[in-house]
Amino acid sequence: MTADAPVVRAVNVVKIYQTGGLPVPAVRGVDLTVEAGEFVAIMGPSGSGKSTLVHMLGGLDTRTSGEIWLDGRRADTLSESGWAVLRREKIGFVFQFFNLVANMTVADNVELPALLGGVSPRQAKERRDYLLGELGLADRAEASPAQLSGGEQQRVALARALANQPRLLLADEPTGNLDSRNTRDVLRLLGKVHGQGQTIVLVTHDARVASMADRVVSLLDGQIVDDGAIPKSRRRPLGAAGDVVELRS
Numbered sequence: 370m371t372a373d374a375p376v377v378r379a380v381n382v383v384k385i386y387q388t389g390g391l392p393v394p395a396v397r398g399v400d401l402t403v404e405a406g407e408f409v410a411i412m413g414p415s416g417s418g419k420s421t422l423v424h425m426l427g428g429l430d431t432r433t434s435g436e437i438w439l440d441g442r443r444a445d446t447l448s449e450s451g452w453a454v455l456r457r458e459k460i461g462f463v464f465q466f467f468n469l470v471a472n473m474t475v476a477d478n479v480e481l482p483a484l485l486g487g488v489s490p491r492q493a494k495e496r497r498d499y500l501l502g503e504l505g506l507a508d509r510a511e512a513s514p515a516q517l518s519g520g521e522q523q524r525v526a527l528a529r530a531l532a533n534q535p536r537l538l539l540a541d542e543p544t545g546n547l548d549s550r551n552t553r554d555v556l557r558l559l560g561k562v563h564g565q566g567q568t569i570v571l572v573t574h575d576a577r578v579a580s581m582a583d584r585v586v587s588l589l590d591g592q593i594v595d596d597g598a599i600p601k602s603r604r605r606p607l608g609a610a611g612d613v614v615e616l617r618s
């Protein structure tokens with residue numbers, strides 16, 4: 370890590386998909402810098418390029434042109450294995466398709482990234498128990514993912530993403546499929562880890578979720594059309610009682 374470097378930086382990033390020989394521009398020249406400890410919400414209509422952008426920030430999709438920097442290091446030029454190491458060490462993901470390991474218990478799914486990241490087994494277990502407890506999943510630790518509801522799986526995915534205390538948490542609609550109680554647990558935990566300095570970039574369609582962020586970046590047709598800090602006085606506390614009843618589930 371480079372001292373004081375932004376956690377993640379996109380410089381004039383472009384993504385053009387080719388569909389049936391036709392170019393589909395998904396992201397068209399995005400500049401975005403996220404500093405350590407920031408919580409940035411990315412909003413915009415369906416098809417505006419939010420997921421594509423966040424995938425590129427985590428190296429899950431390649432850019433057509435432009436640069437991606439992580440923790441002061443150029444990342445877009447890395448090989449797939451270089452990205453894999455970077456992701457394991459620095460990035461936690463929560464996506465709509467949670468990809469839990471089917472033949473491992475919930476507990477092992479959450480513990481694995483910490484162990485792979487070099488955390489001692491004792492600390493990995495402590496972190497796992499803390500996260501599962503925070504997300505109301507302590508009694509599901511020995512279940513397999515297939516035995517869980519979609520909302521429970523989504524919460525396990527969040528616990529797993531945070532297990533390694535990643536430098537950057539990337540989340541794509543982490544509350545998208547959740548009912549109000551699950552949503553509240555997820556937002557509470559995000560609020561807690563953000564309070565502990567966790568950097569978060571989160572895609573959401575929900576203005577109420579976005580209003581809990583420090584900053585909202587709005588995309589339209591693959592470009593940033595607005596990038597503004599939310600004044601502290603207008604920020605909603607994450608996961609506050611009463612917040613979630615009107616959230617999309």
Ligand SMILES: Nc1ncnc2c1ncn2[C@@H]1O[C@H](COP(=O)(O)OP(=O)(O)OP(=O)(O)O)[C@@H](O)[C@H]1O
Binds near residue numbers: 387388394413415422
């Ligand atoms: N793998 C792909 N191949 C071709 N086109 C794609 C691919 N993924 C995304 N696109 C296109 O790129 C554009 C941006 O898609 P993206 O999923 O990033 O938007 P989004 O803002 O995340 O949308 P949503 O809110 O519906 O998830 C859309 O026109 C989409 O159809």
